[in-house]
Amino acid sequence: MRQGGQALSESDQNVSIEQAVEAVLLTIDKSVKPAQIADAVGEALGVDIDSDVIRKAVEGLNSSYEASGRAFTIETIAGGFRIMAKPAFADVLASFHGHRASSRLSRAALETLSIVAYRQPVTRAEIESIRGVACGEVLRSLMDRRLVTIAGRAEELGRPMLYGTTRDFLTQFGLANLKDLPEIADAPAVPARLAQESTEQAPSADEGASDSAEPSMEGSQA
Structure with a gap:
C-alpha cells in the first residue's frame, strides 16, 4: 500500500489496520472471526x-x-471478537434498554441450561432424571431464546433428540468456548452465575441466530 508515492511504514500500517478493525467491530452486533476481519x-x-x-x-x-x-473493550467471544461494554455499566445499560426483567432466566431455566451445558449432548429424559421434573416447556423456552438447540439424535430406542448449547449461549454469557465454563466442582453455583451474567450481557432476542435451530416439538405434552 502506498501513500504519496511512499510505502507506508510498519507503524503507519499498524495504525491503519487498528482503525479498520475498530470500524468493522463497531458496525456488527455479534462476534466475528479474526480471519473474516483479516480478509475484509x-x-x-x-x-x-x-x-x-x-x-x-x-x-x-x-x-x-x-x-x-473507555467504557468498552474488545472481548473474545465464541472464537471471535466483539466490542462490549464493561460489566460496571450493566445496570446503566439494563435500565436504558429495559432488558433487566426480560433478560432474566427462571431458576428452572438456569438449572436446565446448566445441565445441558455440562452434559451435552444430552436427552430430555436425562435432564428430567437429574432435575426430577418435566422439562419440555423449559427446553422450548431456552430454544426460543436461542441458548439451546437440537444437536442430533441418540443412538438408542426411539432415537430421542439430543440437546446442546448454541454459539449464542457463548456470546450471551461471555465465553470464548465451553472450556471457559466454571469447574464442575462449582456446579451448585453455576445457576447463580448464569443469572448474574445473563443480566450483565442482556443481548437482544434477535441477536445471532445463525447457530440456532427452531424449537422442537418434542415433549409438547410436558
Missing part, C-alpha cells in the same frame, strides 16, 4: 494480513481503550 481489512487496505495481525491490532486497541478509560 486486507482487501480494503491492499495489504496481506492474517489472523495474528488482527489479534495484535485488537491488543493495541484494548490498550488504548484502557489507557483512556
